[in-house]
Amino acid sequence: MKFFQPSLLKFSLAIISFSISVHASDARWGFAKKYSIPPLADSHITLGQTYQEELDPRSIKVLVWNLLKAERKNWTEDFMNLSDKKDILLLQEGYLNPVMESTFHQMQDFRFDMAVSFVYKKDANTPTGTILGSRTSPSKTGILRTSDYEPFIKTPKAITYGYYPVATTNKKLLALTIHGMNFTKDEALEKQVLDAIKVIDAHDGPVIFAGDFNTRNKARSTFLRNIMKAKNFKEVTYRNDKRMKFLVYPLDHTFVKGLLVRDAKVISDVKSSDHKALDMEFALDHN
Numbered sequence: 291m292k293f294f295q296p297s298l299l300k301f302s303l304a305i306i307s308f309s310i311s312v313h314a315s316d317a318r319w320g321f322a323k324k325y326s327i328p329p330l331a332d333s334h335i336t337l338g339q340t341y342q343e344e345l346d347p348r349s350i351k352v353l354v355w356n357l358l359k360a361e362r363k364n365w366t367e368d369f370m371n372l373s374d375k376k377d378i379l380l381l382q383e384g385y386l387n388p389v390m391e392s393t394f395h396q397m398q399d400f401r402f403d404m405a406v407s408f409v410y411k412k413d414a415n416t417p418t419g420t421i422l423g424s425r426t427s428p429s430k431t432g433i434l435r436t437s438d439y440e441p442f443i444k445t446p447k448a449i450t451y452g453y454y455p456v457a458t459t460n461k462k463l464l465a466l467t468i469h470g471m472n473f474t475k476d477e478a479l480e481k482q483v484l485d486a487i488k489v490i491d492a493h494d495g496p497v498i499f500a501g502d503f504n505t506r507n508k509a510r511s512t513f514l515r516n517i518m519k520a521k522n523f524k525e526v527t528y529r530n531d532k533r534m535k536f537l538v539y540p541l542d543h544t545f546v547k548g549l550l551v552r553d554a555k556v557i558s559d560v561k562s563s564d565h566k567a568l569d570m571e572f573a574l575d576h577n
Contacts, residue, residue: 324410324411324412325408325409325410325411325443325444325445326409326411326415327408327445328408328409328417330433332406333405333406333407333417333419333433333435334403334404334405334431334433335402335403335404336401336402336404336431337391337401337402337404338394338397338398338400338401338402339401339427340399340401340424340425340426340427341427342399342425342426342427343426343455344426344455344456345378345454345455345456345457345463346377346457347456347458347459347573348573348574349552349571349572349573350377350378350463350549350572350573350574351375351376351377351570351571352377352380352498352544352568352569352572353372353373353376353378353380353381353567353568353570354380354467354501354542354544354567354568354570355369355372355379355380355382355563355565355567355568356381356382356469356501356502356534356563356564357369357381357382357383357563358383358563358564359383359384359385359387359390359418360387360389360390360393362562362563363562364561364562365389365393365562365563366389366392366393368560369393369562370393370396370397372567372569373397373400373423376423377424377425377426378423378425378426378463378465378498379400379402379421379422379424380422380465380466380467380498380500381420381421381422381423382420382421382467382468382469382501382502382565383418383469383502384404384418384419384420384421385416385417385418386416386418387413387416397423399425400424400425401423401424401427401428402421402422402423403421403422403423403428403431403450403452404417404419404420404421404450405419405420405421405433405434405435405448405449405450406418406419406448407419407420407435407445407447407448407469408445408446419448419450419469420448420450420467420468420469420501421467422451422452422465422467424454424465426454426455428452428453428454429453429455429462430452431450431451431452431453432450432451432452432489433448433449433450434448434449434451434482434485434486434489435447435448435449436448436478436482436485438471438474438478438481438482440472440473440474441474442473447468447469447471448469449466449467449469449485450466451465451466451467451486451489452464452465453493456496456574459574461494461495461496462493462495463495463496463497463498463549464489464493464495464496464497464498465497465500466489466490466498466499466500467500467501468482468483468499468500468501468503469501469502470482470483470501470502470503470504470505470510471504472504476507476509476510476513479503479504479510479513480510480513483503483514483517484517486499487517487521490521491521495548496546496547496548496549496574496575497523497545497546497547497549498544498549498572499518499544499545499546500542500543500568501543502565503541503543504541505539505540505541506536506537506539506541507536507537507539511539514543518545521547522547523545523546524545524551525543525544525545526543526544526545526546526551526570527554528554528555528556528568529553529554529555530556530558531556532556532566533556533565533566533568534565534566541565542565542566542568544568544570546572548574548575549572549573549574550572550573550574550575551570551572552571552572552573553569553570553571554568554569554570556568556569557569
């Protein structure tokens with residue numbers, strides 16, 4: 291009987307991991323020729339408007355969720371229920387097709403900022419990427435996009451970030467949502483995280499850095515935790531940790547600095563995405 295060689299086993303696991311990020315519809319449409327990457331200057335999309343000027347430092351309610359491109363039934367209902375009473379939404383796999391765009395427009399007290407990673411040419415040039423939603427008007431927003439591409443499909447990943455005024459303080463909350471490089475060497479994810487760290491290092495104030503980091507192995511998980519610890523971040527833990535995992539490794543994480551965790555739980559009964567939603571509440575740490 292022949293056993294897997296280590297290299298073959300590693301490759302097999304990578305193939306399984308790749309299926310996490312490339313859905314059946316993507317595979318059916320094909321690879322690189324089906325996608326296009328707009329110039330970075332044209333890759334920031336804003337929808338909606340909010341008139342709230344400041345976050346409440348005593349209670350900042352946050353949702354982190356990979357949306358799976360709104361592919362499954364009941365997505366609109368689930369998304370609107372999960373977003374109810376939230377202040378900031380950190381979203382991945384945003385996909386501005388008619389379903390998602392219509393849902394966002396129904397949420398009249400939210401602003402959405404999207405970093406476009408690429409567009410689907412076969413679906414009316416529909417953009418996909420990371421999205422920040424907020425009830426508070428950001429003072430500034432920005433986007434990052436990887437110089438590395440996922441193999442086969444030849445597309446980058448994105449980060450959206452924004453600065454939000456907080457009442458009773460002259461400091462702003464920096465929020466960053468990431469969709470991590472997946473079917474690449476680990477160094478590509480490390481580079482993507484370090485690009486975000488440059489934005490974080492330039493900020494004097496509280497920070498939330500969260501999303502689907504695609505930490506699918508020990509090396510990625512260890513790197514992420516070590517770099518965030520070195521930057522004085524606290525990793526949020528959940529009172530019912532049922533996050534999506536690849537093997538034993540959770541893919542979704544939340545790291546905070548300058549904030550106290552008042553509550554953090556995983557919403558495990560929502561089925562309109564393959565990822566579980568992370569529901570959290572923070573308060574400003576005045577120490």
